[in-house]
Amino acid sequence: MDKLIVEGGHTLAGPLPVSGSKNTALPLMAAALLADGVSTLSRIPDLRDVKTFANVLRISGAAVRFDEARNEMTVDASGVNYPEAPYELVKKMRASFYMLGALLGRCGRARVSLPGGCAWGPRPVDLHLKGMEAFGADIRLEHGYVVAEAKDGRLDGGVFRMDPSSVGATINLLLASATARGPSRIENAAREPDVATFGEMLRKMGASIEGLGTDTIEVEGVDALSPVHFYNASDRIELGTFMIAAAMAGEPGRAVRLTDAAPEHLGPAFVDAFTETGAGYRPGNDYVEVTAPDELQPVSIETAVYPGFPTDLQAQWTVLLTQARGNARVRDTVYYDRFKHIPELHRMGANAIVVQNEVFVAGGKPLQGATVMSTDLRAGVSLVLAGMVAEGETHVLRVYHLDRGYEDLDGKLARAGVAIRRVQYDEFANPSGNEPPEE
Numbered sequence: 001m002d003k004l005i006v007e008g009g010h011t012l013a014g015p016l017p018v019s020g021s022k023n024t025a026l027p028l029m030a031a032a033l034l035a036d037g038v039s040t041l042s043r044i045p046d047l048r049d050v051k052t053f054a055n056v057l058r059i060s061g062a063a064v065r066f067d068e069a070r071n072e073m074t075v076d077a078s079g080v081n082y083p084e085a086p087y088e089l090v091k092k093m094r095a096s097f098y099m100l101g102a103l104l105g106r107c108g109r110a111r112v113s114l115p116g117g118c119a120w121g122p123r124p125v126d127l128h129l130k131g132m133e134a135f136g137a138d139i140r141l142e143h144g145y146v147v148a149e150a151k152d153g154r155l156d157g158g159v160f161r162m163d164p165s166s167v168g169a170t171i172n173l174l175l176a177s178a179t180a181r182g183p184s185r186i187e188n189a190a191r192e193p194d195v196a197t198f199g200e201m202l203r204k205m206g207a208s209i210e211g212l213g214t215d216t217i218e219v220e221g222v223d224a225l226s227p228v229h230f231y232n233a234s235d236r237i238e239l240g241t242f243m244i245a246a247a248m249a250g251e252p253g254r255a256v257r258l259t260d261a262a263p264e265h266l267g268p269a270f271v272d273a274f275t276e277t278g279a280g281y282r283p284g285n286d287y288v289e290v291t292a293p294d295e296l297q298p299v300s301i302e303t304a305v306y307p308g309f310p311t312d313l314q315a316q317w318t319v320l321l322t323q324a325r326g327n328a329r330v331r332d333t334v335y336y337d338r339f340k341h342i343p344e345l346h347r348m349g350a351n352a353i354v355v356q357n358e359v360f361v362a363g364g365k366p367l368q369g370a371t372v373m374s375t376d377l378r379a380g381v382s383l384v385l386a387g388m389v390a391e392g393e394t395h396v397l398r399v400y401h402l403d404r405g406y407e408d409l410d411g412k413l414a415r416a417g418v419a420i421r422r423v424q425y426d427e428f429a430n431p432s433g434n435e436p437p438e439e
Ligand code: EPZ
Pocket: 022, 023, 024, 026, 094, 095, 118, 122, 123, 124, 125, 126, 127, 128, 129, 163, 164, 165, 166, 167, 168, 169, 194, 311, 312, 334, 335, 377, 378, 405
């Protein structure tokens, strides 16, 4: 198993390149199943989740070729003949549940395992299932699988209002409704850029969709979609992560450049909070320049669906608050228990207290390097950020969580001035050499 060893106190000089968006790449791959032919996807990041999902597509009969070095993927969906997504793969990654919408849209039926996904909290899919029923699917739950059937092989379409707004359910319902017999409307739809970019691919394939990026999306079903060549968006969460890193570990007054970026996808809530810390923010059309301030100001935030502050950046923001002089709080209104990184930050000396879905942070005390455990993707990267500014060495264990969503993170940071290296380790090593304790 791999861990990352980070030695604190080194200046992040940059530049840092931002990779293609994980949370957009996955729905783009699902969309390719809807067309009988070969689609090409560019700027697909070399991530574990992408490889896992490529295997899920292969099970259905699609031929997937991924050129990791060129971040280019082809999906030949002409051979889709097995409308199933098995538990063994779906349990590894929740986004595999997009197979429900893709297979219903392409084949008129689907048998998809209920998802697993991140370690934290219940991750329901009730909105996905109710929406499919509203669009005319018969849905049954059998032995841990969702069995879905469109009457006489094609969905009718319909109207569905979701509460709360759900990124995944919006994507799944667009996958299912694009080739439905009649019109569909999704109310209180997700407005995330991931959804809008994915919807643009469907439109390029021939789908008739209006309202992407708003909370009401109208779809006119079409008979068939055509394969396309489509460019993935830049990863807005990786961009936000790197901005926070630069605000904390950059040399005060010296700009750090983040390249291949899409600053327009950050949303106003994050940008406003970021500039309130005193960090310099200068966006270009495909880059962002961040300048660390002499002293970070504490800024409280509350997450919300887009264009609110992204929940996927709340753990990283908490680490920034440990470096600001003063008290502030982070409240997550999207997930109520996404705080598994806090006990690990305590090991590094952070003053942070979780009360229900809020964490209160008293900043200004230096963190100490320690051995800490990644529990999920964003918690893991927040520990790397903490290690960058801690005194001494931090060993971040179970780096496979990070490899799910950050392409070559240690390589990028090392090339930008951070003292970070990846080493193998044995979780059950017995450093003492004495007789191991009885099980
Ligand atoms: C997507 O997950 C992202 N994953 C998550 O990023 C992100 O945290 C989340 O959106 C919110 O922005 C991908 O895009 C692959 P939701 P998703 O459905 O679609 C509730 C990362 O780190 N809900 O928008 O699963 C749910 O409990 C990952 O990259 C229902 O109640 O999120 C939550 O409270 C982690 N019923 C809220 O909606 C449902 O049927 C938002 O969830 C579905 C969701």
